[in-house]
Amino acid sequence: DAVEKGRLPWRVGEAYRDLVAAFRAGDPARILAAAAVVSHYEGDAHVPLHAVVNYDGQLTGQTGFHNRWESEMVERYERQLESDVRPAAARRVADPVALTFDVLLDSFSDAESAFTADRECAGPQDLADTPFDDRYDDLYYSKLYARQGRRLRARLAASATDIGSLWLSAWDDAGRPAVDASFRVPYVRRQSRAILVSLDGSAAGLLDDAVARGIMPSLARLRQRGATATSSLSTLPAKTAPGHAALFTGAWSDRNGITGNDVSVPAESVLASDDGYTSTHLRAEPLWVTAARQGLDASVVSATQTFPFGPFLDERRFGGNYGHGLTLMNAYQGVQVPDHVYTAAELPLREAGEWLGELPAHDGSAKEIEIELAGARIDGLFYDDPGDPARGLDTLYLGFDRDPKGGIVLKPSPPRGADPSAFAGLTLRIGGGEAAAYFRLFELSADGSRILLYRSGVHLLRSSRPRIEAAAYQASGGFVGNGASRAYERGELGPPLWKGGDGAAERRYLESVALVARQFTRLADFALDRTARDVLVTYLPYPDEALHVWNGYLDPSCPGHDPALASRLRGFVDEVLKIADAYVGHLAARADERTLLAVAGDHGMAGASRLLRPNVALVQAGLAAVDARGAIDLARTKAVYFPGNSGFVLINRRSRPGGIVTPEDEDSVRAAVVTALRGVRDPASGQPAVLDLLDPRAPSREPSSGAANGGDLYLSLVPGYDVSASVKGSVVEEIAPRGVHGLNPERPELQSGFVVAGPGVAAGVSLGPIRQIDVAPTLAALLGLDPPAQATGAILTKTLARR
Template structure:
């Protein structure tokens, strides 16, 4: 018996509901008809990917697992310092695969965090662990071509570009690819044996550009040598994200919402196909060859797409654009369709007594505005700038934290470099809360903040979380013009969770004991881990008990 767990990043329940109703996700419909389905509440006050994945995989809230954003403030040092959330050991609660390993069960994990230790080896019980995000070489880029030989670099790797008639040849060491303006697909170019980029040429604004994805060094480790070798041999060049930043700034030509003809969206989504191939290949190898008890597969493409496009299709958002929404939704349907086909492969691989779970870490909502809380705090005399215009934490009594996880911190004197008495922290936070509550959208009365909350596991006397309205994307950055709120170039986000149902994740599962066609309504996103453990025979789980039959735990023996 195997539990298969497929995770689509930012697969919002509202998006999946609409696509399933349209018939665009046949395998999702097949799974939901065969088992249970629900909308799943992500963690609060922060629902960025790391805390949301930690909640999903451990079945606990941030108070227990300790992950409060992409970066975690309050981990020692000065007030502005923070630690990487995906670092080995940073998740304090045991994920499902660790609990499984303690019972003698084995796991295969494809691009799942916290599966590789600080020593670079797979965690106990991991037959294979594939991971790449922790070693980024360089970000994506659009490189202008002038018609002659040119030299670019991707991190430490030089690229030589030379014309060949109506094509160009791009070289890295002994490897090269030829690219033409009419080529509709991206090409891989490897750097040595462990990294590379995907390349494509395009003409935009009368100029020719070489588009390239970012570059990462993937790792494939594990305790099943045959499976590990098989996965490593079939890995394509890894692309961890599409060319969203270039699309967002008009580098692919004007976006549909800016008067474009749709070609910029086509190019952006074509880069997402490179990302999907990077994740699908190891997933299919694992599905074909594993003997594990638990298989966990992560896909980021639904999140990447959502950040760049979803707001224009979100009728509850001020970013909604009815004039282009149908054309944008076509791309949403395409990318979710890729994910659905991989779910189909999982369902086809699963046997009668196996369990298949589909989940997401969180949902996503449209964002119309970018908000700069530190500009307000500076105006109120609570924070300060450096002479060159950056935030000066050393002279700030309260700051919106550079970790961008929604938290306000008092720079009290118990911290290195602190500047105010700790006894003043409560009054300072109250004052900061008061001035932030007054932020409204330009030309309207809509409030940027939806409330305030204590920090999970933090000291409420010195830290407080801001819950932003989903239409307001917060950033710790300052602006040269000192504007507090400006139009957002990124129309989808999920930073703080004020309870908006658009931030609810999809959850569905079928397997022994799971009632076919049962809609559970809204549940906590701690439930999927409890269901996975129950189906693995690792004991009844209190949160899962109302959803599952009262069956005895499966007996598990540890091999000797």
């Protein structure tokens, strides 16, 4: 019976109740969506043809009248209608269902005259060979509007009045909550696209300073035409894996499951940890699933929590297999080989033996070497190139299978700073796929007694769509995930500035940074050009990597700060920021007028020159114990600073393997840990090293933390400290200055930046302080999507352009 007679009045009632609930929830996107549903149904009730069984003239030989009256006539006379329609003021509606019945009665009373007008205005006949029905030509619509225009204007006005009245009444029934009048979602799905790029370690203050000094012009232009946050609150701990998880899911660590770069495993002992960079422990839906779940295509390049791919595909962790809409590419997890510096001591030269062909032209004797890499043997030849004016060994050839052709040729040259063109890559077959090893010959003496050959790390690129892996490799030349920071810190690229260097080591390191950025750019281009995507999520490991090395020397609060050294290092930091800015600029250039570009980060960076070992303090307090091997002895340990170094202490509960603390004793152990760690003093100053220990159970704490994969207490440290999970050494120790992040996310220097620009975004707007969890819901709103399923962040309504 309902199918035959319709259920429109009751559907309006259901939609009305949804609108009241949306107003009460205070969610602008939900309010707009519910208001649109009410509008659709109530507007339909005002069309005369919707009140009769003969709704399209199909029973009276007038088929197509529904479209002619409701659509074609309206579109033809839109300008007149816009100026002539005069809705009345909205009024309070007591019963939406009863209102809709009254509307339908009015519509029914207008139906017969509409059918009569259609019949009498139609032309005499339809010519069979024409594509359109000739009875309904321009003259027909002129006559029809002359007869029906007054009635059409009246129905449109009444519709606007009644819809507005329902909106007003729903707001009133919800208690008249405050509503952000500037909010709008100007684009529906697939009418706009988005690129989200995260610059690792991009502290808000660092970016502000770089923009002010003209170091990052691309970011400056983006800020001018977009909406910019003064800061973005990161997670506790403020580290890469949890910071990105919050960014992508719109939920804090306690809800999304990523509680650190390493996470605690609740079913195992307190000493067990697992990788937080993977998707294994992700419990909240990330933005790329949000997009795919709602019909958009998303591509992700090198973001955290994408690998293994299973949770997004056949495991259906987030409610479905979204493989049809996702292209995930990741090379940080899986097969990888660290970078390396080769010297003459590691590359003994010997006279060249038999090769598979004629050796390159050379003067004198050629010397051969072998390099073992990922199970493969790379054959090398050092020789004197006759075409090179340098005398003695001046060239290196690297290839496979003792084949003197098809490999790469390297020449020693001075460091080039932010220019990676002197790198050359070899393709390796590892793990069932192709990976690149890039080599750079920095030094080669004429007799081969001095060699400085750098090789990048080797990473195997994997995709949720395995068929594109080879194409991605061919287009990009392979993935390089990090620069030569560790080799630089060890002095393997030459002495750094603080050890008397002349800047050559820093410029060599910058070359490796530029190589990483170049390869990331090529992969981003591949995703933009060769994958179906409405959303692209990508990443760059800078400035984080460089700041870990240099920020301790730049921080004037670190003891022994050297302003002259800091000034010299600042120029190299600026070069890294310029490289990151060029990456942003490239993506901005690739973003058309339909594409949003958002630049975010995961955390900021602070300086440290002292190290705290909480586990040593817990051992000294009798709360933890070590065995004869110097390892934690769980049978005598009540609490431990998590070995994954994620900023928290775990109580060794009986409910976990090896646990000894009963539920009755948990509070006393917690109190004893607080006393022990708050009592730690810096031996040099006598001042406390620990400000507080934060209990994640405290209500309304932001960022919220803890939960199954998190901790029982979180450290809050005095500025200038780093932290280690080691049980060996002193409780507090002076260390070489370094850049750190992890604890105290509320500190300004540990908060990241954020800017978004593009269609529908307000230009030149300051968002003030935001939270990492606000980014994904905001981008979803701009794309016409519901927010990520577990998101608790808010839509940044200031981002959205006013009408």
